[in-house]
Amino acid sequence: MTTATVPLPAGPLRSASTFFYRRPAFYLALLLVPPLLWFGTVYLGSLLALLANSFYAIDEFTAKIVYVPTLATLTQVVTQPAHRDIIFRTLLMAVTVTMACAVIALPIATYMARYASVRMKALFYVGVMLPMWMSYLVKVYAWRLILAKQGILSWLLDSVGLNGALDTLLQTPGIGGPSLSSSYIGMFIVFVYMWLPYMILPLAAALERVPESLLQASADLGARPGQTFRNVILPLALPGLAAGSVFTFSLTLGDYIIPSVVGAPGYFIGMMVYQQQGTAGNIPLAAAFSVVPIVLIVMYLSLAKRAGAFDAL
């Protein structure tokens, strides 16, 4: 057999390749500069502009932005009673929605992760992901139809004879409203529906990671299924719960569409932001208002991190 080796090609691409092979830093720079440039200018720049604007104020007489740094707008957001109502209302909704999602998601996620056969599991995963990716507006609109005065839900309740109960519910101050589709409880239902997949998926993933041997050990040591669930599964599922709660919390906190479409008269943070930058043209106030969810979410994230949410994401 001949020992002559096949010659290697040469060319500019090859020399460029060798150049980058010897200098991995250059290669990294080449790859990262375009996306970082984009992100830096478009996204980070916008965030900085937003933050900057929250330190400006609007002149009450000319309705123009005064470019003088001041804390007036920010303090206005946290001190004015009307504004504090808004923040409190939004926060309360976010917390209750998160809790409700957790409760509903638990049985579904547990079934999906631990009990379903392989085919069922795939079906469930697709079944949960599909609504998550379906059009947001379409889902909100669907609920508007369902909750409407002559819609499905009232028809259902009517045929069961619970119409009276519904009316009483709607009379309740604080959660009621003129109709289901413009009440806090209606909003609550829609929020829970929308964010349910975001809670189910991380929870199911965390539950799946619980090794079977732990459950066997627990049963072996004499625990009933309920005790095993409470003492072994639930604590280990906590990171998944925390991860899911990050989504439900922050999504509810910042949403402005659902309160407008299915909402009661009371304002939410998102609506304030939307309204202030639109008709009122008060961008500093809008910016100041949007700082609130950022701060709240960061605080929540640090709480969730301690519960192990980041390992479950």
Added chain:
Amino acid sequence: MPAIEFRDVSRFYGDVRAVDRVSLSIAPGEFFAMLGPSGSGKTTCLRLVAGFETPDNGTVLLDGKDVTAQPPYERDVNTVFQDYALFPHMSVLENVAYGLRVRGRPRAEQRSRAQEMLELVKLGSMGDRRPAQLSGGQRQRVSLARALINQPRVLLLDEPLGALDLKLREEMQIELRNLQRRLGITFVFVTHDQGEALSMADRVAVFNQGRIEQLDTPRALYTRPATPFVARFVGGANVAEGELAQRLSGSPAAFAVRAENVRVVERGASQNWRAIPFRSLPNLQEAMSCSGTVVDFQYHGATSRWQVKLDSGEMFSASSIEAENASSPSPGAAVTLLWSRTDAVPLVGWAVTEREWRANSAKPNDSRSEPGEA
């Protein structure tokens, strides 16, 4: 002109010295083995030859040329990977032809040469299959064919036989050896199995903690280990060091004695050594002995092996062939171990020559030839 040469090569990962000032030279056409436990640096050295790693110190030369800064695609070296690394989205034939494809050879040439190589490894009919459809042994041959198509001067093999079962492994050992003789190119292969290294290679470098402890022919490594590590790792020999060595040989320098040269005698049995059915023992004054208790006895069919815990605490092993095993002391028995002085091999890597050692133990020098050294 050596095919591969390392001059004082080092490679660090943070504080860890994966390769620590290694120098070696491999002759063209040699079947060379790098042997050692995991983490000893042998695989890193292989990768340094291939170009997947760059040394932090020292030079790597191929055919006398300094290739330290050359990327792997510029080196005249090809590798057979431990996990075969076959490209799943190409057929077997396309995998083998890859080396020619990236050199821009015409399609027809790619196909015919690839087919040739497949025939060489006896897989001529498998060209159209996908790697996933092949067995482990077949995939290994494909990666071999793929690595040889460029007719490299050097072929590197990274633990090539590790994933194969025993029978397949033995077959492949013979085939690789024959292949290498036919092609006449330099083979360098990495393994942690000393049996493999000893049976296939012309010379073996024994690695430990980033350094080469001994580089020698298989026979020399086995009969004349230079350090305690080599004695234990390659030969499975017993090593006497420090106090034990002093007591047994009169010199503190370490020495090794292979298990098959150690006889086990139950204490309290007849003191007539002739009654022992082993190969004849030289007279008592030429024997070293120590006492201990049998801890374990293993029957391997052709041979049997004892693990004996010496009274001084060390673990020694003795082995014998089936034919010589009439009565064997069982675990718990108190025994005496005996071996001839000439079977004790001083570990001359320990800064003492064999002559000095023999002189110290006050025995006549034996006239065996000196081993070759790295």
Added chain:
Amino acid sequence: MRSSQRSGKRSGERHGKGKSWNKPSRGARIAAFAGLAFMHLPVLVIVLYAFTTADRTYEFPPPGLTLHWFAAAFARSDIWAALRLSLAVAALATVFSIVLGSLTALAMWRSRFWGKEGITFLLVLPIALPGIVTGIALLTAIKTARLELGFWTIVAGHTTFCIVIVYNNVVARLRRLPPSWLEASMDLGADGWQTFRYIVLPQMATALLAGGMLAFALSFDEIIVTLFTAGHDPTLPIWFFNELFRPRERPITNVVAVIVMVVTFIPILLAYYLTRSAPDET
């Protein structure tokens, strides 16, 4: 609905599971499937309403079924205009995010460098922060730079959060690529560029496609940020949003909802199947 699920779970546990703790009780199974059905029913409702004959109310059950509204919707030129805009924006945003997302994935896949975690954090930020924050931030920046709101501002916003979608898909696929394949390729004589073309790109292709499809679906459907960055011409979701507050021609809105669902449904399913079939592992 909720209470029945809760009691279903409890009753399942109380009645014991017999020999195996891994056999789901009937209560648990009912609860799980009920939950799954709950998640899908509302959308089916919309499809039903697209065929109703009633044009002013949301009454249920629908008085009759007809295809009339589909025809009416197809006749509306404003719907077509909004659809065209949405498709164009989605297409462009997808292309940009594919390029930028792949570049980032290739850089981050195997390298270890200072600032790597910072970049991952940065990429996730557009999705982690509420849409309203992203929206108002972009609007503020646009107004400060005195740019005009329109096609390009929408594309810019969409690209920014589509990048992370492509990035996640591609980087997950790349991480499953054994480094020995790249070494083998270079060992056989292929330089970096050839290795990319022959080995990395074919492996990356499905993930790239899947990420692109998800990005397309996300962009097509986007409303929250788009409301801030759009100019006079509405995208389809914006058109839809405006219609929500108008009392007339409700069933046409339903038809458009069905259209939006179908257009986003297809790429999502495709993306799912692309990532599911892990094609080649030796």
